Amino acid sequence: MERQLIRQALARSDFGSVVTVAGWVRTRRDSKGGFSFIELNDGSCFGSIQVIADGDLPNYESEILRMGIGSSAKVTGTLTESPGQGQSVEIKAASIEVLGFADPETYPLQKKRVSFERLREIAHLRARTNTIGAVTRVRNALSYATHQFYQERGFLYLTAPLITASDAEGAGEMFRVTTIDPANPPLTADGAVDWSEDFFGKPAFLTVSGQLSAEAYALAVDRVYTFGPTFRAENSNTRRHLAEFWMIEPEMAFADLSDNADLAEDYVRYMVRHVLNTCGDDLEFFAKWVDESLMDSLAAVVDNQFERITYTEAVDLLGKADRDFEYPSTWGSDLQAEHERYLVEEVFGKPVIVTDFPFDFKAFYMRRNDDGKTVAAMDVLVPQVGEIVGGSQREERLDVLADSMRIKGMDKEHYWWYLDLRRFGTAPHAGFGLGLERMVLFTTGMQNVRDVIPFPRTPRNAEF
RNA sequence: UCCGGGGUAGCUCAAUUGGCAGAGCGCCGGACUGUUAAUCCGUAGGUUGUGGGUUCGAGUCCCACCCCCGGAGCCA
Numbered sequence: 001m002e003r004q005l006i007r008q009a010l011a012r013s014d015f016g017s018v019v020t021v022a023g024w025v026r027t028r029r030d031s032k033g034g035f036s037f038i039e040l041n042d043g044s045c046f047g048s049i050q051v052i053a054d055g056d057l058p059n060y061e062s063e064i065l066r067m068g069i070g071s072s073a074k075v076t077g078t079l080t081e082s083p084g085q086g087q088s089v090e091i092k093a094a095s096i097e098v099l100g101f102a103d104p105e106t107y108p109l110q111k112k113r114v115s116f117e118r119l120r121e122i123a124h125l126r127a128r129t130n131t132i133g134a135v136t137r138v139r140n141a142l143s144y145a146t147h148q149f150y151q152e153r154g155f156l157y158l159t160a161p162l163i164t165a166s167d168a169e170g171a172g173e174m175f176r177v178t179t180i181d182p183a184n185p186p187l188t189a190d191g192a193v194d195w196s197e198d199f200f201g202k203p204a205f206l207t208v209s210g211q212l213s214a215e216a217y218a219l220a221v222d223r224v225y226t227f228g229p230t231f232r233a234e235n236s237n238t239r240r241h242l243a244e245f246w247m248i249e250p251e252m253a254f255a256d257l258s259d260n261a262d263l264a265e266d267y268v269r270y271m272v273r274h275v276l277n278t279c280g281d282d283l284e285f286f287a288k289w290v291d292e293s294l295m296d297s298l299a300a301v302v303d304n305q306f307e308r309i310t311y312t313e314a315v316d317l318l319g320k321a322d323r324d325f326e327y328p329s330t331w332g333s334d335l336q337a338e339h340e341r342y343l344v345e346e347v348f349g350k351p352v353i354v355t356d357f358p359f360d361f362k363a364f365y366m367r368r369n370d371d372g373k374t375v376a377a378m379d380v381l382v383p384q385v386g387e388i389v390g391g392s393q394r395e396e397r398l399d400v401l402a403d404s405m406r407i408k409g410m411d412k413e414h415y416w417w418y419l420d421l422r423r424f425g426t427a428p429h430a431g432f433g434l435g436l437e438r439m440v441l442f443t444t445g446m447q448n449v450r451d452v453i454p455f456p457r458t459p460r461n462a463e464f
Numbered sequence: 465u466c467c468g469g470g471g472u473a474g475c476u477c478a479a480u481u482g483g484c485a486g487a488g489c490g491c492c493g494g495a496c497u498g499u500u501a502a503u504c505c506g507u508a509g510g511u512u513g514u515g516g517g518u519u520c521g522a523g524u525c526c527c528a529c530c531c532c533c534g535g536a537g538c539c540a
Contacts, residue, residue, distance in 0.1 A: 027499095027500080027501085029497090029498095029499045029500070029502070030497095030499090031496095031497060031498070031499065033497075033498080033499095035498085036499090037498075037499050037500075039500085050499090050500085052498085068491095082498090083498065084498055084499065084500070085498095085499095085500070086499090086500050087500085104490085104491060104492090105474080105491060105492080106474080106491095107474095108474075108475085110474085110475070110489080110490050110491085111489095111490080111501060112475075112476085112489060112490065112501070113475095113476090113501085114475070114476095115475085115476075117532070117533065118475070118476090120532095121532095172538060172539065173538085208539095209540095230540080232538085232539075232540090234465095234537095234538055234539075235465055235538090236465095236537085236538065236539080237465085237533090237534090238534085238535080238536080238537090238538095239533090239534075239535095240539085240540080241538080241539070241540085242540090245540065246540090247540060248540095326536090336536085336537095337535090337536075337537090338536095386540095387539070387540065388540070389540075390539075390540065432540095433539095433540055434540070435539085435540030436540085437540080438540060439540090448533095449540095460531080460532095
């Protein structure tokens with residue numbers, strides 16, 4: 001007898017057929033009429049399947065009545081139309097094989113709602129909850145849609161290295177990768193750690209971005225995307241930041257900032273459509289229990305063009321705003337979170353792409369505009385989450401790039417190969433990074449990135 | 465890292481001026497029921513984050529530290 005996923009069994013209507021499913025008990029309700037209702041879930045879909053366990057079953061008293069929430073079982077029985085409310089299909093069990101009991105005294109999940117904070121402490125079990133199960137399926141759908149979107153458009157999937165010897169990729173503090181024994185490091189003559197003795201013969205770190213690698217490949221095979229983990233050793237304690245997170249970074253040759261913004265907008269809309277098409281039950285759950293405005297937010301992405309404004313226009317809008325900000329916005333200072341939220345949530349009510357930021361507070365690789373003050377950068381901002389995409393047209397002119405690096409105080413020697421890309425057959429190109437966890441937040445209405453990645457890494461937290 | 469809030473039963477929380485540590489839910493036992501976050505009755509369940517201090521007496525006041533959450537910064 002072939003076992004089926006519960007998703008497949010629930011979709012059937014050939015009542016009378018024999019089916020086999022397996023999963024974990026979500027609830028058990030006993031009837032002293034001599035039988036029990038067992039809701040079994042295997043994570044293949046939001047719903048559980050109701051199993052009717054009759055008292056005649058040989059192991060009814062000995063096992064089934066001891067089978068609490070979290071127990072695992074394999075059930076074979078007859079698919080029947082359910083007379084009860086809340087489900088159309090159920091299984092009248094012919095046999096129930098208990099695979100693993102879960103002691104209700106010590107099993108940490110209960111039928112009642114458990115706080116997200118508590119679930120983080122039992123991250124190895126939290127995927128068995130409605131919410132985290134739904135998050136897991138949406139996250140998967142976004143990943144699938146990502147590959148589909150880029151593959152359809154001729155982008156090559158690029159596996160960028162996770163270990164880098166660039167000591168500054170321009171995006172925050174880095175984790176060091178070393179094989180040196182910290183208790184007994186090799187030392188130079190002046191007593192400092194001798195990194196030339198380390199595994200790579202120089203200091204090495206976990207990557208903060210695959211962008212530089214992606215640029216090299218885009219300037220050879222036209223368009224690529226990376227999709228992998230990224231690491232930031234910042235002491236960030238917010239609901240939007242992780243020390244290890246997943247980022248998708250497309251990079252296109254022969255493309256400018258406008259092409260880049262088009263790609264980002266198409267990509268985000270593509271993902272939202274895919275989730276709407278494939279995760280209906282999960283979204284319904286989020287809209288009911290997590291974020292009542294979720295469907296409106298998603299509809300705003302599908303039905304509208306994103307608003308596009310320049311940084312300068314944004315500062316003007318903020319200056320005219322009829323409200324007080326904690327920090328005033330002046331041209332030349334970066335937009336504060338409160339400014340971004342005002343623009344996205346109050347002025348436009350849909351995603352906003354802000355472009356052309358001042359050179360002073362943006363990265364060295366961004367292409368300098370003709371005005372001499374701004375660079376061809378862009379941020380995509382969405383309601384609730386804020387910045388979900390950051391990108392730019394890259395500086396393809398060797399002399400300008402070298403000048404920008406000089407102004408930013410960077411050592412050109414470390415970037416010799418990056419400069420080579422401009423020295424030999426340079427071309428206009430552009431790309432961006434999209435944070436997967438932030439995208440999951442946006443598509444689920446969840447509030448905290450720590451709840452939308454399987455095992456979150458944050459300062460002082462890497463238990464699982 | 466900075467600012468604010470918090471840490472009391474398995475979970476979510478209460479505890480007046482410093483005066484006998486409580487409730488709901490869950491678990492367990494019983495009743496009842498084609499049930500749906502079932503309902504009703506009952507039992508058990510505590511090193512009040514850690515370490516000091518003040519006091520006849522500290523969950524409560526003082527000092528130090530740890531951890532969690534939210535906001536800010538860093539950014540995706």
